[in-house]
Amino acid sequence: MEQTNFVYNLIGNNIFAFIIVAVLPMFFLLPYALVAILGELKISAWIQERVGPMRTGWKGVLQPLAEVVKLLQKEDITPAAVNKPLFNLAPFVMFAGAYAAYAVIPFSSQFIPSGINIGLFYVFAVSAFGVIAIVMGGWASNNKYSLLGAMRAAAQMISYEIPIAIAILSIATLAGSLDMQTIIIKQGGGFWNWNLFGGPGSFEKIWVIPFTLTLFVIYFVGSLAETNRIPFDIPEGESEIVAGYHTEYSGMKFAMFFFAEYSNMFIVSAVITVLFLGGWQSPLGDILNGPIWQSLWFIGKSMLFVFLQIWIRWTLPRLRVDQLMYVTWKVMLPISFVAFFAVALWAMISR
Protein backbone atom coordinates (compact mmCIF):
# COMPACT_ATOMS: atom_id res chain seq x y z
CA MET A 1 0.00 0.00 0.00
CA GLU A 2 0.99 3.62 -0.28
CA GLN A 3 3.34 4.63 2.51
CA THR A 4 2.12 7.69 4.36
CA ASN A 5 4.52 9.38 6.71
CA PHE A 6 4.15 13.01 7.66
CA VAL A 7 7.91 13.48 8.00
CA TYR A 8 8.45 12.57 4.35
CA ASN A 9 5.60 14.84 3.36
CA LEU A 10 7.13 17.73 5.29
CA ILE A 11 10.81 17.64 4.34
CA GLY A 12 10.93 15.24 1.44
CA ASN A 13 12.52 11.89 0.89
CA ASN A 14 16.07 12.64 2.02
CA ILE A 15 18.61 11.44 4.57
CA PHE A 16 17.51 13.94 7.22
CA ALA A 17 13.99 12.66 7.02
CA PHE A 18 15.25 9.11 7.54
CA ILE A 19 17.24 10.16 10.59
CA ILE A 20 14.28 12.02 12.06
CA VAL A 21 12.01 9.05 11.45
CA ALA A 22 14.54 6.74 13.05
CA VAL A 23 14.88 8.77 16.24
CA LEU A 24 11.26 9.86 16.63
CA PRO A 25 10.22 6.66 18.46
CA MET A 26 13.04 7.35 20.91
CA PHE A 27 11.34 10.61 21.82
CA PHE A 28 8.30 8.60 22.62
CA LEU A 29 10.18 5.77 24.30
CA LEU A 30 12.08 7.81 26.87
CA PRO A 31 9.07 9.57 28.41
CA TYR A 32 7.09 6.36 28.12
CA ALA A 33 9.72 4.44 30.10
CA LEU A 34 9.63 7.07 32.84
CA VAL A 35 5.83 6.92 32.95
CA ALA A 36 5.88 3.13 33.01
CA ILE A 37 8.40 3.01 35.83
CA LEU A 38 6.33 5.50 37.80
CA GLY A 39 3.21 3.50 36.97
CA GLU A 40 4.85 0.33 38.17
CA LEU A 41 5.82 1.96 41.47
CA LYS A 42 2.51 3.72 42.00
CA ILE A 43 0.20 0.91 40.93
CA SER A 44 2.07 -1.63 43.01
CA ALA A 45 1.81 0.75 45.94
CA TRP A 46 -1.89 1.42 45.43
CA ILE A 47 -2.70 -2.27 45.10
CA GLN A 48 -0.97 -2.81 48.41
CA GLU A 49 -2.75 0.24 49.88
CA ARG A 50 0.47 2.17 50.19
CA VAL A 51 1.05 5.57 48.62
CA GLY A 52 4.31 4.79 46.84
CA PRO A 53 7.02 7.39 46.25
CA MET A 54 5.91 10.76 47.55
CA ARG A 55 9.09 12.77 48.21
CA THR A 56 10.42 13.50 44.73
CA GLY A 57 8.40 16.24 43.18
CA TRP A 58 4.63 16.53 43.38
CA LYS A 59 3.33 13.18 44.69
CA GLY A 60 6.65 11.61 43.71
CA VAL A 61 6.28 12.05 39.94
CA LEU A 62 10.02 12.68 39.56
CA GLN A 63 10.94 9.35 41.15
CA PRO A 64 11.71 7.55 37.84
CA LEU A 65 13.98 10.43 36.87
CA ALA A 66 15.81 10.06 40.17
CA GLU A 67 16.16 6.33 39.58
CA VAL A 68 17.57 6.87 36.12
CA VAL A 69 20.07 9.40 37.44
CA LYS A 70 21.01 6.97 40.20
CA LEU A 71 21.60 4.18 37.67
CA LEU A 72 23.63 6.50 35.47
CA GLN A 73 26.05 7.50 38.17
CA LYS A 74 26.53 4.03 39.59
CA GLU A 75 29.82 2.29 39.12
CA ASP A 76 29.83 0.13 36.02
CA ILE A 77 31.29 -3.09 37.33
CA THR A 78 32.63 -5.75 35.01
CA PRO A 79 33.48 -8.79 37.12
CA ALA A 80 36.91 -10.26 36.54
CA ALA A 81 35.77 -13.74 35.54
CA VAL A 82 33.24 -12.73 32.89
CA ASN A 83 33.61 -13.09 29.15
CA LYS A 84 34.10 -9.38 28.55
CA PRO A 85 33.05 -8.90 24.92
CA LEU A 86 29.85 -10.88 25.33
CA PHE A 87 29.14 -9.39 28.72
CA ASN A 88 29.45 -5.86 27.41
CA LEU A 89 27.56 -6.59 24.21
CA ALA A 90 24.48 -8.26 25.74
CA PRO A 91 22.71 -5.10 27.02
CA PHE A 92 23.20 -3.41 23.67
CA VAL A 93 21.80 -6.39 21.77
CA MET A 94 18.87 -6.46 24.15
CA PHE A 95 18.16 -2.79 23.65
CA ALA A 96 18.77 -2.91 19.92
CA GLY A 97 16.22 -5.69 19.62
CA ALA A 98 13.75 -3.81 21.72
CA TYR A 99 14.19 -0.60 19.78
CA ALA A 100 14.28 -2.21 16.35
CA ALA A 101 10.69 -3.34 16.77
CA TYR A 102 9.61 0.30 16.87
CA ALA A 103 10.41 0.54 13.18
CA VAL A 104 7.05 -0.97 12.27
CA ILE A 105 4.86 0.30 15.10
CA PRO A 106 2.16 2.45 13.46
CA PHE A 107 1.55 5.36 15.80
CA SER A 108 -0.94 6.96 13.47
CA SER A 109 -2.20 6.68 9.92
CA GLN A 110 0.29 9.44 9.12
CA PHE A 111 3.28 8.00 10.94
CA ILE A 112 4.91 4.62 10.80
CA PRO A 113 8.71 4.66 10.84
CA SER A 114 8.96 1.97 8.19
CA GLY A 115 5.83 0.81 6.36
CA ILE A 116 7.19 -2.55 5.28
CA ASN A 117 4.59 -5.05 4.14
CA ILE A 118 5.74 -7.81 6.49
CA GLY A 119 5.52 -5.70 9.66
CA LEU A 120 4.11 -8.45 11.85
CA PHE A 121 6.75 -10.91 10.77
CA TYR A 122 9.43 -8.29 11.43
CA VAL A 123 8.21 -7.60 14.96
CA PHE A 124 8.10 -11.30 15.64
CA ALA A 125 11.65 -11.71 14.30
CA VAL A 126 13.32 -8.86 16.15
CA SER A 127 11.64 -9.73 19.43
CA ALA A 128 13.75 -12.90 19.35
CA PHE A 129 16.79 -10.64 19.79
CA GLY A 130 15.85 -10.48 23.43
CA VAL A 131 16.45 -14.22 23.84
CA ILE A 132 19.89 -13.97 22.28
CA ALA A 133 20.78 -11.07 24.54
CA ILE A 134 19.58 -12.88 27.63
CA VAL A 135 21.46 -16.06 26.79
CA MET A 136 24.51 -13.94 25.97
CA GLY A 137 24.35 -12.07 29.26
CA GLY A 138 23.66 -15.19 31.27
CA TRP A 139 26.46 -17.17 29.66
CA ALA A 140 29.01 -14.36 29.79
CA SER A 141 28.32 -13.66 33.45
CA ASN A 142 30.13 -16.91 34.33
CA ASN A 143 27.72 -17.52 37.15
CA LYS A 144 25.56 -20.57 37.63
CA TYR A 145 22.43 -18.65 38.51
CA SER A 146 22.78 -16.34 35.54
CA LEU A 147 23.27 -19.28 33.24
CA LEU A 148 20.28 -21.02 34.76
CA GLY A 149 18.20 -17.91 34.21
CA ALA A 150 19.39 -17.61 30.63
CA MET A 151 18.54 -21.23 29.91
CA ARG A 152 15.14 -20.83 31.47
CA ALA A 153 14.61 -17.71 29.37
CA ALA A 154 15.54 -19.55 26.21
CA ALA A 155 13.26 -22.47 27.00
CA GLN A 156 10.40 -20.18 27.95
CA MET A 157 10.65 -17.79 25.03
CA ILE A 158 11.01 -20.48 22.42
CA SER A 159 7.99 -22.28 23.86
CA TYR A 160 5.88 -19.19 23.99
CA GLU A 161 6.73 -17.97 20.54
CA ILE A 162 4.78 -20.82 18.99
CA PRO A 163 1.29 -19.98 20.33
CA ILE A 164 2.07 -16.30 19.72
CA ALA A 165 3.07 -17.09 16.15
CA ILE A 166 -0.17 -18.98 15.60
CA ALA A 167 -2.21 -16.12 17.06
CA ILE A 168 -0.43 -13.66 14.76
CA LEU A 169 -0.93 -16.04 11.84
CA SER A 170 -4.65 -16.25 12.53
CA ILE A 171 -5.02 -12.49 12.47
CA ALA A 172 -2.90 -12.30 9.34
CA THR A 173 -5.27 -14.81 7.75
CA LEU A 174 -8.28 -12.85 8.91
CA ALA A 175 -6.93 -9.54 7.65
CA GLY A 176 -5.26 -11.05 4.61
CA SER A 177 -2.07 -9.11 5.21
CA LEU A 178 1.08 -8.92 7.33
CA ASP A 179 1.24 -5.16 6.96
CA MET A 180 0.41 -3.31 10.15
CA GLN A 181 -1.32 -0.40 8.43
CA THR A 182 -3.46 -2.69 6.26
CA ILE A 183 -4.57 -4.71 9.27
CA ILE A 184 -5.51 -1.51 11.09
CA ILE A 185 -7.33 0.06 8.17
CA LYS A 186 -9.42 -3.09 7.75
CA GLN A 187 -10.59 -2.73 11.33
CA GLY A 188 -11.90 0.78 10.81
CA GLY A 189 -15.43 1.95 11.37
CA GLY A 190 -16.01 1.34 15.04
CA PHE A 191 -15.03 -1.03 17.78
CA TRP A 192 -17.39 -3.78 16.52
CA ASN A 193 -15.11 -4.14 13.54
CA TRP A 194 -12.04 -4.86 15.59
CA ASN A 195 -10.40 -8.23 15.21
CA LEU A 196 -11.17 -8.86 18.84
CA PHE A 197 -14.80 -9.07 17.72
CA GLY A 198 -14.14 -11.09 14.61
CA GLY A 199 -13.05 -8.31 12.31
CA PRO A 200 -15.24 -6.47 9.84
CA GLY A 201 -18.13 -8.46 8.45
CA SER A 202 -21.81 -9.13 8.53
CA PHE A 203 -23.80 -10.49 11.44
CA GLU A 204 -22.71 -14.08 10.76
CA LYS A 205 -19.28 -13.29 12.16
CA ILE A 206 -20.72 -13.86 15.60
CA TRP A 207 -19.61 -17.49 15.65
CA VAL A 208 -15.98 -16.54 15.10
CA ILE A 209 -15.92 -14.10 18.04
CA PRO A 210 -15.18 -16.79 20.69
CA PHE A 211 -12.19 -17.90 18.66
CA THR A 212 -10.77 -14.42 18.21
CA LEU A 213 -11.29 -13.75 21.91
CA THR A 214 -9.41 -16.98 22.64
CA LEU A 215 -6.60 -15.90 20.35
CA PHE A 216 -6.55 -12.56 22.09
CA VAL A 217 -6.11 -14.23 25.49
CA ILE A 218 -3.49 -16.58 24.10
CA TYR A 219 -1.54 -13.72 22.58
CA PHE A 220 -1.75 -11.71 25.77
CA VAL A 221 -0.57 -14.59 27.97
CA GLY A 222 2.19 -15.35 25.50
CA SER A 223 3.28 -11.73 25.44
CA LEU A 224 3.54 -11.76 29.23
CA ALA A 225 5.87 -14.72 28.92
CA GLU A 226 7.82 -13.04 26.17
CA THR A 227 8.52 -9.94 28.22
CA ASN A 228 9.43 -11.99 31.31
CA ARG A 229 6.71 -10.43 33.38
CA ILE A 230 5.13 -12.04 36.38
CA PRO A 231 3.61 -14.68 36.41
CA PHE A 232 6.20 -15.77 33.85
CA ASP A 233 9.28 -14.07 35.29
CA ILE A 234 10.98 -17.42 35.78
CA PRO A 235 14.23 -16.31 34.04
CA GLU A 236 14.73 -13.56 36.59
CA GLY A 237 13.01 -14.92 39.65
CA GLU A 238 14.64 -12.99 42.46
CA SER A 239 13.78 -15.52 45.12
CA GLU A 240 14.88 -18.51 43.07
CA ILE A 241 17.92 -17.58 41.03
CA VAL A 242 18.85 -14.09 42.34
CA ALA A 243 17.60 -12.07 39.36
CA GLY A 244 18.86 -14.59 36.82
CA TYR A 245 20.66 -13.28 33.78
CA HIS A 246 21.23 -9.73 35.03
CA THR A 247 22.69 -10.64 38.42
CA GLU A 248 26.16 -9.45 37.48
CA TYR A 249 25.07 -6.30 35.73
CA SER A 250 25.14 -2.90 37.38
CA GLY A 251 24.87 0.74 36.51
CA MET A 252 24.20 1.66 32.92
CA LYS A 253 24.23 -1.88 31.58
CA PHE A 254 21.58 -2.94 34.04
CA ALA A 255 19.65 0.19 33.13
CA MET A 256 19.67 -0.91 29.51
CA PHE A 257 18.23 -4.31 30.39
CA PHE A 258 15.66 -2.55 32.51
CA PHE A 259 14.85 -0.07 29.78
CA ALA A 260 14.56 -2.83 27.21
CA GLU A 261 12.13 -4.70 29.42
CA TYR A 262 9.84 -1.68 29.62
CA SER A 263 10.28 -1.06 25.92
CA ASN A 264 9.29 -4.68 25.23
CA MET A 265 6.23 -4.22 27.39
CA PHE A 266 5.09 -1.43 25.12
CA ILE A 267 5.89 -3.35 21.96
CA VAL A 268 3.79 -6.36 22.89
CA SER A 269 1.01 -4.01 23.97
CA ALA A 270 1.28 -2.14 20.69
CA VAL A 271 1.17 -5.36 18.70
CA ILE A 272 -1.84 -6.60 20.64
CA THR A 273 -3.48 -3.24 19.95
CA VAL A 274 -2.75 -3.52 16.24
CA LEU A 275 -3.85 -7.11 16.00
CA PHE A 276 -7.00 -7.08 18.09
CA LEU A 277 -8.00 -3.57 19.07
CA GLY A 278 -7.88 -1.71 15.80
CA GLY A 279 -4.55 0.03 16.30
CA TRP A 280 -4.98 3.75 15.93
CA GLN A 281 -8.65 3.49 14.87
CA SER A 282 -11.05 5.39 17.04
CA PRO A 283 -13.55 3.06 18.74
CA LEU A 284 -16.33 5.33 17.47
CA GLY A 285 -15.74 4.99 13.78
CA ASP A 286 -14.89 8.27 12.09
CA ILE A 287 -15.47 10.40 15.19
CA LEU A 288 -12.21 11.75 16.67
CA ASN A 289 -10.19 9.97 14.02
CA GLY A 290 -7.70 12.67 12.97
CA PRO A 291 -3.97 11.87 12.83
CA ILE A 292 -3.25 13.33 16.29
CA TRP A 293 -6.28 11.62 17.79
CA GLN A 294 -5.19 8.40 16.18
CA SER A 295 -1.81 8.51 17.90
CA LEU A 296 -3.57 9.27 21.18
CA TRP A 297 -5.94 6.33 20.67
CA PHE A 298 -3.02 4.08 19.82
CA ILE A 299 -0.89 5.09 22.78
CA GLY A 300 -3.93 5.00 25.05
CA LYS A 301 -4.89 1.48 24.04
CA SER A 302 -1.31 0.30 24.37
CA MET A 303 -0.91 1.91 27.77
CA LEU A 304 -4.07 0.11 28.85
CA PHE A 305 -2.29 -3.15 28.22
CA VAL A 306 0.86 -1.93 29.93
CA PHE A 307 -1.35 -1.17 32.91
CA LEU A 308 -2.92 -4.62 32.65
CA GLN A 309 0.55 -6.18 32.69
CA ILE A 310 1.46 -4.24 35.82
CA TRP A 311 -1.87 -5.14 37.40
CA ILE A 312 -1.31 -8.82 36.69
CA ARG A 313 2.20 -8.59 38.02
CA TRP A 314 0.93 -7.54 41.41
CA THR A 315 -1.85 -10.12 41.44
CA LEU A 316 -0.42 -13.48 40.45
CA PRO A 317 2.40 -15.52 41.92
CA ARG A 318 5.24 -16.88 39.83
CA LEU A 319 4.65 -20.16 37.99
CA ARG A 320 6.84 -23.18 38.35
CA VAL A 321 8.85 -24.23 35.29
CA ASP A 322 6.83 -27.40 34.70
CA GLN A 323 3.57 -25.45 35.08
CA LEU A 324 4.83 -22.95 32.54
CA MET A 325 5.67 -25.68 30.07
CA TYR A 326 2.31 -27.35 30.70
CA VAL A 327 0.49 -24.11 29.98
CA THR A 328 2.29 -23.42 26.74
CA TRP A 329 2.55 -26.90 25.18
CA LYS A 330 -0.55 -28.59 26.45
CA VAL A 331 -3.03 -25.75 26.75
CA MET A 332 -2.17 -22.77 24.61
CA LEU A 333 -0.78 -24.62 21.63
CA PRO A 334 -3.72 -26.99 20.94
CA ILE A 335 -6.30 -24.32 21.64
CA SER A 336 -4.55 -21.84 19.40
CA PHE A 337 -4.52 -24.46 16.63
CA VAL A 338 -8.26 -24.98 16.96
CA ALA A 339 -8.87 -21.23 16.98
CA PHE A 340 -6.57 -20.82 13.99
CA PHE A 341 -8.53 -23.36 11.97
CA ALA A 342 -11.83 -21.75 12.91
CA VAL A 343 -10.60 -18.28 11.98
CA ALA A 344 -9.07 -19.56 8.74
CA LEU A 345 -12.36 -21.23 7.87
CA TRP A 346 -14.21 -17.98 8.51
CA ALA A 347 -11.70 -16.05 6.42
CA MET A 348 -12.18 -18.50 3.57
CA ILE A 349 -15.99 -18.36 3.73
CA SER A 350 -16.34 -14.62 4.11
CA ARG A 351 -14.02 -13.74 1.26
Added chain:
Amino acid sequence: MDYFKDIYTSLYSIFVGLKITGSHLFEKKVTLQYPERDHPLRDGTMPMNARNRLYVDMERCDGCGTCARACPVNCIDVELVKVTPGDVIPMFYDGTPRKTWVTKYNIDFAKCCFCSLCTEACPTDAVQMTPVFEYSEYDRKNLLYKMASLSPEEAELKKQMWARYSTEKKKADAEAKAKTEAEAKAKADAVAKVEPVVEVVSKDPEDENSDCDRA
Protein backbone atom coordinates in the same frame (compact mmCIF):
# COMPACT_ATOMS: atom_id res chain seq x y z
CA MET B 1 -13.21 -33.17 31.46
CA ASP B 2 -10.50 -32.18 33.89
CA TYR B 3 -8.51 -30.48 31.18
CA PHE B 4 -11.16 -27.88 30.35
CA LYS B 5 -12.18 -27.62 33.96
CA ASP B 6 -8.59 -26.73 34.88
CA ILE B 7 -8.44 -24.08 32.17
CA TYR B 8 -11.74 -22.62 33.32
CA THR B 9 -10.64 -22.67 36.96
CA SER B 10 -7.34 -20.99 36.25
CA LEU B 11 -8.90 -18.24 34.14
CA TYR B 12 -11.67 -17.76 36.69
CA SER B 13 -9.18 -17.53 39.57
CA ILE B 14 -7.07 -15.05 37.62
CA PHE B 15 -10.14 -12.83 37.23
CA VAL B 16 -10.99 -13.20 40.90
CA GLY B 17 -7.43 -12.20 41.78
CA LEU B 18 -7.54 -9.25 39.42
CA LYS B 19 -10.84 -8.16 40.94
CA ILE B 20 -9.42 -8.27 44.44
CA THR B 21 -6.24 -6.35 43.59
CA GLY B 22 -8.23 -3.97 41.43
CA SER B 23 -10.57 -3.15 44.27
CA HIS B 24 -7.59 -2.46 46.52
CA LEU B 25 -6.32 -0.03 43.91
CA PHE B 26 -8.93 2.52 44.90
CA GLU B 27 -9.17 1.86 48.59
CA LYS B 28 -8.03 4.30 51.21
CA LYS B 29 -4.30 4.08 51.70
CA VAL B 30 -3.02 2.94 55.05
CA THR B 31 0.29 4.79 54.81
CA LEU B 32 0.72 7.74 57.12
CA GLN B 33 2.87 10.45 55.62
CA TYR B 34 4.54 10.65 58.97
CA PRO B 35 6.39 13.92 59.42
CA GLU B 36 3.72 15.89 57.52
CA ARG B 37 0.63 14.29 58.99
CA ASP B 38 -0.09 13.76 62.68
CA HIS B 39 1.35 10.73 64.29
CA PRO B 40 -1.36 8.80 66.16
CA LEU B 41 0.72 8.83 69.33
CA ARG B 42 1.10 12.60 69.35
CA ASP B 43 -2.32 13.29 70.81
CA GLY B 44 -1.66 11.86 74.26
CA THR B 45 -2.38 8.22 73.61
CA MET B 46 1.19 7.23 74.36
CA PRO B 47 1.19 4.13 76.59
CA MET B 48 1.89 4.66 80.28
CA ASN B 49 5.24 2.93 80.43
CA ALA B 50 6.51 4.08 77.06
CA ARG B 51 10.19 4.93 77.11
CA ASN B 52 10.89 8.10 75.21
CA ARG B 53 12.77 11.32 75.80
CA LEU B 54 13.84 11.93 79.40
CA TYR B 55 12.98 15.01 81.33
CA VAL B 56 14.72 16.08 84.53
CA ASP B 57 12.77 18.21 86.97
CA MET B 58 15.57 20.35 88.33
CA GLU B 59 13.36 21.46 91.22
CA ARG B 60 13.43 17.92 92.51
CA CYS B 61 16.95 16.95 91.58
CA ASP B 62 19.57 17.21 94.30
CA GLY B 63 22.39 16.06 92.09
CA CYS B 64 23.05 12.81 93.92
CA GLY B 65 24.26 11.17 90.71
CA THR B 66 22.41 7.90 91.25
CA CYS B 67 21.04 8.15 87.74
CA ALA B 68 24.51 8.62 86.27
CA ARG B 69 25.67 5.51 88.10
CA ALA B 70 22.61 3.53 87.03
CA CYS B 71 23.03 4.47 83.38
CA PRO B 72 24.46 1.50 81.47
CA VAL B 73 25.76 3.64 78.61
CA ASN B 74 27.04 6.56 80.66
CA CYS B 75 24.96 9.13 78.89
CA ILE B 76 24.20 11.17 82.04
CA ASP B 77 26.79 13.56 83.38
CA VAL B 78 26.05 15.20 86.74
CA GLU B 79 28.19 17.68 88.59
CA LEU B 80 27.30 19.47 91.77
CA VAL B 81 28.77 21.99 94.13
CA LYS B 82 27.88 22.67 97.74
CA VAL B 83 26.03 25.80 98.68
CA THR B 84 28.39 28.37 100.13
CA PRO B 85 27.16 29.58 103.50
CA GLY B 86 25.80 33.07 103.10
CA ASP B 87 24.71 32.50 99.50
CA VAL B 88 21.07 32.28 98.38
CA ILE B 89 19.72 28.97 99.61
CA PRO B 90 18.20 26.92 96.75
CA MET B 91 14.86 25.31 97.43
CA PHE B 92 13.24 22.08 96.39
CA TYR B 93 9.82 22.28 94.75
CA ASP B 94 8.16 21.89 98.16
CA GLY B 95 10.16 24.64 99.79
CA THR B 96 12.69 22.57 101.71
CA PRO B 97 16.17 24.05 101.48
CA ARG B 98 18.89 22.00 99.87
CA LYS B 99 22.59 21.88 100.32
CA THR B 100 23.86 21.64 96.75
CA TRP B 101 23.74 23.45 93.46
CA VAL B 102 23.51 21.15 90.45
CA THR B 103 25.94 22.94 88.15
CA LYS B 104 25.81 20.42 85.34
CA TYR B 105 23.21 17.86 84.30
CA ASN B 106 23.79 16.70 80.73
CA ILE B 107 21.97 13.87 79.04
CA ASP B 108 23.40 12.74 75.71
CA PHE B 109 20.43 11.36 73.81
CA ALA B 110 22.73 10.17 71.05
CA LYS B 111 23.94 7.62 73.58
CA CYS B 112 20.74 7.03 75.52
CA CYS B 113 19.39 3.49 75.15
CA PHE B 114 15.99 4.24 76.72
CA CYS B 115 16.34 1.53 79.34
CA SER B 116 14.57 3.69 81.94
CA LEU B 117 16.99 2.57 84.68
CA CYS B 118 17.67 6.19 85.63
CA THR B 119 14.00 6.92 86.30
CA GLU B 120 13.83 3.89 88.55
CA ALA B 121 17.02 4.75 90.35
CA CYS B 122 16.17 8.38 91.05
CA PRO B 123 15.38 8.79 94.77
CA THR B 124 13.43 12.01 94.27
CA ASP B 125 11.59 11.11 91.05
CA ALA B 126 13.29 13.97 89.25
CA VAL B 127 14.15 11.95 86.15
CA GLN B 128 11.00 11.12 84.24
CA MET B 129 9.96 9.74 80.88
CA THR B 130 7.92 12.09 78.71
CA PRO B 131 5.60 11.23 75.79
CA VAL B 132 7.88 13.21 73.46
CA PHE B 133 9.43 10.90 70.88
CA GLU B 134 10.13 13.17 67.93
CA TYR B 135 13.34 15.02 68.58
CA SER B 136 15.74 13.88 65.91
CA GLU B 137 18.40 16.37 64.92
CA TYR B 138 20.66 16.93 61.95
CA ASP B 139 23.65 17.58 64.22
CA ARG B 140 24.62 15.07 66.84
CA LYS B 141 25.72 17.87 69.16
CA ASN B 142 22.14 19.06 69.40
CA LEU B 143 21.23 15.81 71.09
CA LEU B 144 23.28 16.76 74.16
CA TYR B 145 20.57 18.13 76.43
CA LYS B 146 21.72 20.49 79.16
CA MET B 147 19.17 20.19 81.91
CA ALA B 148 20.87 22.24 84.68
CA SER B 149 18.77 25.22 85.75
CA LEU B 150 21.87 27.35 86.37
CA SER B 151 23.45 29.13 83.45
CA PRO B 152 27.13 28.30 82.83
CA GLU B 153 28.18 31.68 84.24
CA GLU B 154 26.14 31.16 87.37
CA ALA B 155 27.50 27.67 87.74
CA GLU B 156 31.04 29.00 87.36
CA LEU B 157 30.29 31.66 89.94
CA LYS B 158 28.93 29.12 92.40
CA LYS B 159 31.98 26.93 91.88
CA GLN B 160 34.33 29.84 92.45
CA MET B 161 32.43 30.87 95.54
CA TRP B 162 32.65 27.41 96.94
CA ALA B 163 36.29 27.08 95.97
CA ARG B 164 37.15 30.36 97.67
CA TYR B 165 35.10 29.44 100.71
CA SER B 166 36.55 25.96 100.91
CA THR B 167 40.15 27.15 100.59
CA GLU B 168 39.53 29.75 103.24
CA LYS B 169 37.82 27.17 105.37
CA LYS B 170 40.62 24.72 104.82
CA LYS B 171 43.11 27.32 105.81
CA ALA B 172 41.03 28.23 108.82
CA ASP B 173 40.56 24.56 109.62
CA ALA B 174 44.24 23.90 109.31
CA GLU B 175 44.97 26.81 111.62
CA ALA B 176 42.30 25.70 114.00
CA LYS B 177 43.57 22.14 113.83
CA ALA B 178 47.10 23.22 114.43
CA LYS B 179 45.87 25.30 117.31
CA THR B 180 43.79 22.52 118.80
CA GLU B 181 46.57 20.04 118.26
CA ALA B 182 48.99 22.33 119.96
CA GLU B 183 46.51 22.82 122.77
CA ALA B 184 45.86 19.09 123.01
CA LYS B 185 49.52 18.40 123.02
CA ALA B 186 50.07 20.91 125.73
CA LYS B 187 47.15 19.45 127.64
CA ALA B 188 48.35 15.89 127.10
CA ASP B 189 51.78 16.84 128.25
CA ALA B 190 50.18 18.34 131.30
CA VAL B 191 47.96 15.26 131.86
CA ALA B 192 50.82 12.82 131.32
CA LYS B 193 52.58 14.36 134.14
CA VAL B 194 49.57 13.83 136.37
CA GLU B 195 48.37 10.23 135.77
CA PRO B 196 48.17 7.55 132.95
CA VAL B 197 44.93 6.96 131.10
CA VAL B 198 43.08 3.79 132.02
CA GLU B 199 41.12 2.17 129.23
CA VAL B 200 37.86 0.42 130.12
CA VAL B 201 36.77 -2.41 127.83
CA SER B 202 33.20 -3.53 128.15
CA LYS B 203 32.48 -7.26 128.32
CA ASP B 204 28.76 -6.85 127.70
CA PRO B 205 27.73 -8.51 124.32
CA GLU B 206 25.05 -5.91 123.72
CA ASP B 207 27.70 -3.31 123.41
CA GLU B 208 29.41 -5.01 120.48
CA ASN B 209 27.21 -3.15 118.01
CA SER B 210 28.29 0.16 119.29
CA ASP B 211 31.87 -1.02 118.97
CA CYS B 212 31.26 -1.88 115.38
CA ASP B 213 29.72 1.48 114.73
CA ARG B 214 32.67 3.21 116.16
CA ALA B 215 34.97 1.10 114.09
